[in-house]
Amino acid sequence: MLDYVTSYLRSNTTPGQAGNLLWAFIYIILIFLGLSVAVIAMNWLERKILAHMQVRLGPMRVGPHGLLQPIADAIKLLIKEDIMPAEADKSVFWIAPVLIVITAFTTFIVVPFGPTHAVTDMNIGVLFMLGVSSLSVLGVVMAGWASNSHYPLIGALRSSAQMVSYEIAMGLAVVAAVLMTSLHGIGLYGVAHGAVGDGTLSMIDIVKAQQDQHAWFIFKFFPLGLIAFFIFAVAMIAETNRAPFDLPEAESELTAGFHTEYSGFRWSLFFLAEYSAMIAVSSIAVTLWLGGWLRPFPTWLTGETWDLVFSLFPAATFLLLALIALVGTLRMPKHPYFRVQTLGLAGFAAVLALIGILLLLPPVRDRIQDIYWFSLKVAGFMYLYIWYRGTFPRYRFDQLMRVGWKVLLPVGLGVLILTAIVGVLL
Amino acid sequence: MSDPSTNISHLELGDRNETFLDSNELVINMGPQHPATHGVLRVILKLDGEKVLGTECVIGYLHRGVEKIAENRTYAMFNPYVDRMDYVAAVSNGLGYCEAVEKLLNVQAPPRANYIRVILTELNRLASHMLWLGTHALDIGAITPLFYTFRDREEILKIFEKYCGARLTTHAFRIGGCLYETYDGFEKDVTNFLDFVTPKIDEYEELLTTNRIWVERTKNVGKISGKECIALGVTGPVLRASGVRWDVRKAQPYAAYSDFDFEIPIGQNGDTYDRYLVRMAEMRQSLHIIRQAVGKIPEGPIMAKVPKVIKPPVGEIYHSIEAPKGELGYFIVSDGSTQPYRLRVRPPSFVNLQALDMMVRGQLVADVVAVIGTLDIVLGEVDR
Numbered sequence: 012m013l014d015y016v017t018s019y020l021r022s023n024t025t026p027g028q029a030g031n032l033l034w035a036f037i038y039i040i041l042i043f044l045g046l047s048v049a050v051i052a053m054n055w056l057e058r059k060i061l062a063h064m065q066v067r068l069g070p071m072r073v074g075p076h077g078l079l080q081p082i083a084d085a086i087k088l089l090i091k092e093d094i095m096p097a098e099a100d101k102s103v104f105w106i107a108p109v110l111i112v113i114t115a116f117t118t119f120i121v122v123p124f125g126p127t128h129a130v131t132d133m134n135i136g137v138l139f140m141l142g143v144s145s146l147s148v149l150g151v152v153m154a155g156w157a158s159n160s161h162y163p164l165i166g167a168l169r170s171s172a173q174m175v176s177y178e179i180a181m182g183l184a185v186v187a188a189v190l191m192t193s194l195h196g197i198g199l200y201g202v203a204h205g206a207v208g209d210g211t212l213s214m215i216d217i218v219k220a221q222q223d224q225h226a227w228f229i230f231k232f233f234p235l236g237l238i239a240f241f242i243f244a245v246a247m248i249a250e251t252n253r254a255p256f257d258l259p260e261a262e263s264e265l266t267a268g269f270h271t272e273y274s275g276f277r278w279s280l281f282f283l284a285e286y287s288a289m290i291a292v293s294s295i296a297v298t299l300w301l302g303g304w305l306r307p308f309p310t311w312l313t314g315e316t317w318d319l320v321f322s323l324f325p326a327a328t329f330l331l332l333a334l335i336a337l338v339g340t341l342r343m344p345k346h347p348y349f350r351v352q353t354l355g356l357a358g359f360a361a362v363l364a365l366i367g368i369l370l371l372l373p374p375v376r377d378r379i380q381d382i383y384w385f386s387l388k389v390a391g392f393m394y395l396y397i398w399y400r401g402t403f404p405r406y407r408f409d410q411l412m413r414v415g416w417k418v419l420l421p422v423g424l425g426v427l428i429l430t431a432i433v434g435v436l437l
Numbered sequence: 438m439s440d441p442s443t444n445i446s447h448l449e450l451g452d453r454n455e456t457f458l459d460s461n462e463l464v465i466n467m468g469p470q471h472p473a474t475h476g477v478l479r480v481i482l483k484l485d486g487e488k489v490l491g492t493e494c495v496i497g498y499l500h501r502g503v504e505k506i507a508e509n510r511t512y513a514m515f516n517p518y519v520d521r522m523d524y525v526a527a528v529s530n531g532l533g534y535c536e537a538v539e540k541l542l543n544v545q546a547p548p549r550a551n552y553i554r555v556i557l558t559e560l561n562r563l564a565s566h567m568l569w570l571g572t573h574a575l576d577i578g579a580i581t582p583l584f585y586t587f588r589d590r591e592e593i594l595k596i597f598e599k600y601c602g603a604r605l606t607t608h609a610f611r612i613g614g615c616l617y618e619t620y621d622g623f624e625k626d627v628t629n630f631l632d633f634v635t636p637k638i639d640e641y642e643e644l645l646t647t648n649r650i651w652v653e654r655t656k657n658v659g660k661i662s663g664k665e666c667i668a669l670g671v672t673g674p675v676l677r678a679s680g681v682r683w684d685v686r687k688a689q690p691y692a693a694y695s696d697f698d699f700e701i702p703i704g705q706n707g708d709t710y711d712r713y714l715v716r717m718a719e720m721r722q723s724l725h726i727i728r729q730a731v732g733k734i735p736e737g738p739i740m741a742k743v744p745k746v747i748k749p750p751v752g753e754i755y756h757s758i759e760a761p762k763g764e765l766g767y768f769i770v771s772d773g774s775t776q777p778y779r780l781r782v783r784p785p786s787f788v789n790l791q792a793l794d795m796m797v798r799g800q801l802v803a804d805v806v807a808v809i810g811t812l813d814i815v816l817g818e819v820d821r
Contacts, residue, residue, distance in 0.1 A: 065584035161465040165487075165802070255578060255650055258803075404650045405578025407803045408487050 025215070027120075027131020038130045042119050050286040054081040057397050064401040075339060075356040088282075091275035096159060099272065103157035108273065108280035111150035115287035117143045122294045123215045125304045125381030136214035137185055140295055141178070144250070147288060148174040151269050154281075158272035166268030169258045169408055173249055176415040177256075181246035183423030187239040187430045188299040191228045192220040194434030218303030225310045227302040232433050239426045240300040242419050244395075247292035249415065251285065253396055255403035256411060293392035294385075301388050304381035322376050325383040329367030336360035462490060469498050473576045473806040476816030480793070480805065487801045492794045496787075499820040507780035512538050512612060512747040515777070520606035522784065523818040525568050527607045528561035528597070529760040535610045536691055537756035537767035541749040542612070544741050550614035551693035552734045556627060557600065557609055558692070559723040559730075563634070564593040565761035565813075566720050570641060573713070573810035577654050582641055589637050592630050599626065613743035619734070627731045631724055638720055645713070655710035659796035659808035662707055669795070670788045673763025675812060678715040679707030685759035692758075697729045709811040716813075748775055762786050762813050782821060786814040 019031040026034035055070070055078065062069025070077025095104055121136040123129040133139050148171050155167020193210030211217060221227050229240045249256040258268075270281045297303060306321045337360045343353040369375055406414065463486075468479035477498035483490040503522060507515045519534045520527035532554055539546060546554070567590045571583035594604040599620055601609045609615065645651045661671070663679040676683055684701045686694045702718030704711030749771040757766035763785025772778040789812050796812075797805045 061580075065581050066588055067584060161463060165463075165465075165484075169487075257578070401581050402644070403579065404574065404645075404648065404654055405803075406650055407654055407801060409801060410650075410653050 023127055025123075025127055025129045025132045027129070027133075035130050038128075039120075042122075042130065043116065046116065046119065046287055046290065047283075049290060050283055051081045051085070053286050053290075053393060054084070056393070057400075060394070060397045061401050064398075075343065075352045075359075078356075078359070085279065088275055088279040093275040093277060094272075096272050098159040100157040100159065103153050105277070107150045107154035107157060108270075108277045108284070110153065111147050111284040112280045112287070114143050114146040114150065115284040115291060118291040119287075119294075121214050122291070123218060123298060123303055124385050125378075126215060126219070128304075128382055129215065132213055132215045135212050137189060137212045137217070137295070137299070140214070140291070141182060141185065144288065144291055145174065145178050147284065150284075154273070155269040158269075160272055163269045163271045166271070170252060170269055172408075173252070173256065173258060173411060173415075176412060177246040177249040177419070180242055180415060180419035180423045181250060183420070183427050184239045184243040184246065185295075185299060187235070187423070187427045188217070188228050188243075190427070190430050190434065191231050191236065192217055194430070214298050214303075218298055218305065221302045222305055222309070227300060227305070229300040232430060235426055235430050235433065236300065238422065239430070240296070242423050242426070243296055243300070245414075245419060247296060248396070248399065249411070251288045251292055253285075253289065254400040255405050257405060258408055258411060289393065289396055290389060293389045293396075296392060297385060297388040304385045306380070306384050322380050323371070325379050326367045326370035326376065328383070328387075329363050329370060333360045333363035333367055336363055467805070469495075474809060475572060475814060478790075478809070478814070478816055478819070480809070482802065482805065484802065487803075489797050489800055489802065489805060492797055492805065494790060494793060496790070496816070497820050499816045501821065503821040504780050504782060507777050509776065511775045512749070512777065515780070516610075516612065517606065517608045519782075520608055521817060522782065522821055523565075523760065523762065523765075523786065523815045524605055525815055526561050526565040526761045527605060528557050528609050529565075529758065529765060531608060531610045532558050532692065533756065533758040533760065533765045533767055535612050536758065537754055537769055538612045538747070538749065539741075540756050541752065541754045541769055541771055542743065542747065544613055544743055546614045546692075546741050547738045548693065548735045549737045550610075550739045550741070552730050553615050553619060553739065554610060554692045555694060555697070556727055556730050556734075557597070557607075559727045560593050560596060560627070560630075562723050562761045563720055564590045566716050566723075567593075569716065569761075569810075569813045570713075573807075573813070574645060574651075576806045576810040577651065579645065579648075579651065582644055585637065585641060585644075589634055592633060596623075596626055596630060599623075611740070612747060614738070614740035616740070618739055624731050624734070627727060631728055631731075635724060638717065638724075642717060646717070652710060654803075654807060655713055655811075656708055657706070658709040658800065658804045659811060660706065660708045661792055661796050665795065666707070666792070669791050671763070671792050673760070673785050673789065673813075674712055674715045674719060675763065675789055675792070677701060678704035678712040680705050685757055685764055689757070691756075693730070694726075697726050699726050709807055712811045746775060748773065757783065760785055762815070762818070763789055784818040784821060786812075786816075786818040787821075790814050790819055 015031070016033065019026060019029055019034045022029050026032075026038055058080070059069045059077070070080035073080045073083045095101065118140050120130045121133055121139055123132070151170045151174070152167050155163040155165075155170070158164070189210060189212060211220065224231070228236045230236055248254075252258075270278060273281060302309075306324075308317075312321075336356055340353055340356045340360055343349050343356065370379055463484040465482050465484060466479065467482055468474040469477040474480065479495040479498070481493040481495065483492070501521070503518055506518055510518070516531065516534060519530040523530050536546075567586040571586035574580075574582040597607050597609070598604045600623065601607050601617055609617075661675070661679055663676070663681040665671075666676045666679050666681060672683070680703055682701055682703050685691070686699075687701055699722045702715050702722065704715050749769075751771055751773040753768065753770045755766055755768045757764045759765075764783065765785055766783030768779075768781040768783070769777050770779040793805075793808060793812060796808045800808075
């Protein structure tokens, strides 16, 4: 038994490939917990960052600096009355949010947080991810239809049209990236590298190809990789229905779009799914173009010293966060009313510092590094999502379709063809 | 069934080409509780997919019978009521009413009062336009400008509060002039505000004017020609954006407007984008007017000689001013008593709202929201 548990730790494959169901299960639980925490954190961060962009403070009341606001919201949503319209199609009304959440979470099976840190590595990883994530449109349509109400119906129609048309552009960009795994070509730095393996659809092998070619695909065949990345970056916002493509839930037109009739727990499932989907597509983008778990400057800053410096980043981040929390604690008003909050923030700082110190230990440091760089890149995308939301007005439906079909699709095709030509010629 | 005129199904179908794949129109109800209808406007939309086939406005949810109330109040007592019509431009409403009654009484407000009136009214125009910009941008999906404009509008409201104690329903003016003398440091406050807000307007423009999505969402949306505007009685920035150079401040100068040098910004296309540009230019012109006025407020009394009990002679009067939303007119019939015999308000929001149907027909649902925003209506004024 013990052997079964420890044997996997010495292997260098994912639990899925190793056939170790126990560890696969542990990974699934970890990802599930991690995602939930990420969504909660994202909720708080989005409100805070957006608030600061809009010259206001954001949540400040529940816990120090509103840190407990997402938890308060979650509790509110769970104990709220769950209203189902009398004319709604009961079963479909129930299935829709569940379906969306399942698709959003299932995609994470193949997301490689590190060379071995994934539930499994399929040889069709990218295809699997795109396929599963595109199922969520079904949930949206079902939600809109089952509500039996005009606004959700229009929202659902918009959403399905939007998701379907942007998936094509998205797919083309992905194909361009997949093509790059098999093409030797030259990197951004003008250095020709030796032969690399065959083309692959496996998420882990795509990152490994970037490692072997010494170029993240965003820089490959400059500017082709960049354009393909750009297409994907635009399409993924449309795919997740976020600003400026948040037409399905354009609150100024359709109140809340396809989930207008939802409330309480079922609504919170939509919320959870939306944020998980954002993280999922960002993970694809990071994997395909930004070198997945690879640390930055792998070719410029090499050697043992740099390896050590970069491996200290995770600990440094947590210690920095701890420091910020500590400063926040010291700046709390000295009033008995704030005592609990001050203590809570101090505790939070202590936990962050503890994690930071834990990350300094060499075995942990080495294991956690990949996950850290991956998460950092995904977090960058999350920040972009919030930034877009704070900056852009919303596209109109016909304009959205035009951008999708008349701009992204032809450009995507062009990039794909050029990538193939350039790759073969060079 | 031989005679087509008696064929009921034929009549019902009209001349639509029915096929077995034919779809029905969708009638949806927008409002009165809808985030983008700026209050309690209810619009019934007839949609073909996303395309708007027609609209019907249902108004009156905020009807308080202001005009009827006027008949049961003395002239001075009615004064605060006008603030509640266009509550985001209460100062302008008060100015229009006071000037109308003054005209009826044949009284001239003293020059100092007129200058104070101009400064406050123009500040109010800025406040109103800022609120319009924020909500209009919010309707189109840009959420950030709202907070910027509300932050800056706050400074105007602070000046109002310091001047007359109220922020929104100010009741700043009285028949015959102003009740309150300017407070110490009023000029300094206003000048400071001008210096503060000038770069802020650039800031709003930076976010929107050249923003690709903003331009696409507003260009060629809700087009209306100058002729149509005149036919419908549409006034204000909507009319000027259609290329008609009509501004009551220039055409029939009131208060002290003839003393100042300012321009009337006009647009060409009469679309939502032009209306946006016109209002932005108007904000700058307002700043220009205030800057001229604040330096040379004349000394002297702030109240003309008005009898304690206002009893205008028998007669009728129509007086209009350029409110932020368009031409705001008051028609007062006096029977020589202390109360108006009849008072009729020409509210710019109400008249401008008429153009909604014409502007959105054939456009998309999202444009309805943009057009309601660009008409800059206040339901308190529409329903009165």
